Amino acid sequence: MKIVISGFYGLGNTGDEAILEAIIDNLRAELPNPDITVFSLSPEQTAKAHGVKSVYRGWRHDNKGKIRALREADLLISGGGGLLQDAYPTRFLFGPLPYYLLIVFLAKLCGTKVMFFSQGIGPINTKWGKILMRVFGNMADFITVRDEYSKQLLRQLGVTRPETVVTADIVFAFRPKEDEACVESLPLRGDEQLVAVSVRPWFHHRDYYWKIAKALDELIESEDITPVFVPMEGRHDIYASEQVVKQMAHGTSCHILGPDFTPNQYLHFISLCRLTIGMRLHSLIFSALAGVPHIGLSYDPKVESLLKRSGMWDYSFRLDDIDAAKLVNNTRYMLRHRESLSRIVRQNAEQMRRDALENIRLLKEKFCSNGRVANK
Structure with a gap:
């Protein structure tokens, strides 16, 4: 199964890097030989740290690489973490919220399925942010969120088409190793x-x-x-x-x-x-x-x-x-x-570890069939 992971990766945020490590480790534990590509601001570092393919995440470079990766992928994982929010300045196509939703839109244009994965939604307070969420959020094929607040906020924003399930932050499924x-x-x-x-x-x-x-x-x-x-x-x-x-x-x-x-x-x-x-x-x-x-x-x-x-x-x-x-x-x-x-x-x-592992089980259930990838 070919998977692209989009998130706040390669920027030195420990929480987001823990999210990425937990996603990759658990995908490898549950799927046969997943082919993983990560959109990262530090693609060489991310590729080396996790043994994955990596493409520069920003719009300044390698847009062909992003499109190629999405065209070849069976699934885009958007998340986890608090990606979909406008607490930071959001202007038309600038800011975290437009960025992550445009990646979703690009995936759909490429015919690739999309899962919002273990997301924490909000805050979304601007009129433009609410419009973006309603339009592009409904393009997702399936959504898991890490808390009930996020599920309720999606409904208030008009994101109603995809099924949404409350799980837990995927970091609760992190696989720790002793290191002093x-x-x-x-x-x-x-x-x-x-x-x-x-x-x-x-x-x-x-x-x-x-x-x-x-x-x-x-x-x-x-x-x-x-x-x-x-x-x-x-x-x-x-x-x-x-x-x-x-x-x-x-x-x-x-x-x-x-x-x-x-x-x-x-x-x-x-x-x-x-x-x-x-x-x-x-x-x-x-x-x-x-x-x-x-x-x-x-x-x-x-x-x-x-x-x-x-x-x-x-x-x-x-x-x-x-x-x-x-x-x-x-x-x-x-x-x-x-x-x-x-x-x-x-x-x-x-309990939250069990809920976090539901993210992986649901991914398999929704996007794999009898061990094979579901049709794009």
């Missing part, structure tokens, strides 16, 4: 009480930096924790992490991991931590996968949705509602009740 690279990069004694911290820039918001800084200072003093910042998106998260550390009295007690570790290496590091305080969705998904209790700082409905499914929402905050004192108290509670909370997280993560 992250922890070996840090000057640790070995007996620290590690707390993973994931922060990111978020448009004009700034006040959460000092709230997190204040909470971490108090926790270092009273609980003897060692915060380690995990930059899930390279220099952007390094910058945000530095903004927190600069506002701390005990910033020298913190560490910031380098930006070039693999998703598997970050996942393994988080598995060694007592808990996670995180903004990035996939820092929280990694925590759930590893059975690590987590406090989410939600800047988007996708984060809140995940926290409710992992059982950690009661300890978490919306970004605008972070209270440093409550953050300290919730962290203390988690440290004291870690084992019972870890059991809750593991149980919920196992």
